[in-house]
Amino acid sequence: MAEAWVYMLRCADGSLYTGWTIDMERRLARHQAGTASRYTASRLPVRLAWSREMPDRSAARREEARIKQLGRAEKLILIAGGSG
Numbered sequence: 001m002a003e004a005w006v007y008m009l010r011c012a013d014g015s016l017y018t019g020w021t022i023d024m025e026r027r028l029a030r031h032q033a034g035t036a037s038r039y040t041a042s043r044l045p046v047r048l049a050w051s052r053e054m055p056d057r058s059a060a061r062r063e064e065a066r067i068k069q070l071g072r073a074e075k076l077i078l079i080a081g082g083s084g
Contacts, residue, residue: 003022003054003055003056003057003060004020004021004022004053004054004055004056004057004059004060005020005021005022005024005027005051005052005053005054005060006018006019006020006051006052006054006060006063006064006067007019007020007021007024007027007028007048007050007051007052008048008049008050008051008067008075008078008079009028009031009040009046009047009048009049010046010047010049011039011040011043011044011046012043012044012045012046013043015043016049016072016075016076016079017031017037017039017040017043017046018064018067018068018075019036019037019064020054020057020060020061020063020064021060022057024051028048031046032044032045032046049079050078050079
């Protein structure tokens with residue numbers, strides 16, 4: 001079982017949200033309920049666009065930071081299955 005996850009959500013306005021969690025199912029439910037972040041709460045509904053298992057929390061935080069530095073086009077490549 002994964003220690004942590006990095007994920008991207010596609011928001012109703014088309015924007016992408018990147019985050020990390022130790023419980024993907026619970027975190028996604030909170031995002032969809034509008035209680036996980038102000039950003040996604042104002043852009044409901046959201047859906048999971050991409051996720052990746054990470055070996056530990058530190059790795060998840062590093063990967064989240066790396067992804068947040070990418071441009072939108074690079075994030076879309078990652079979602080489509082590219083290396084991003």
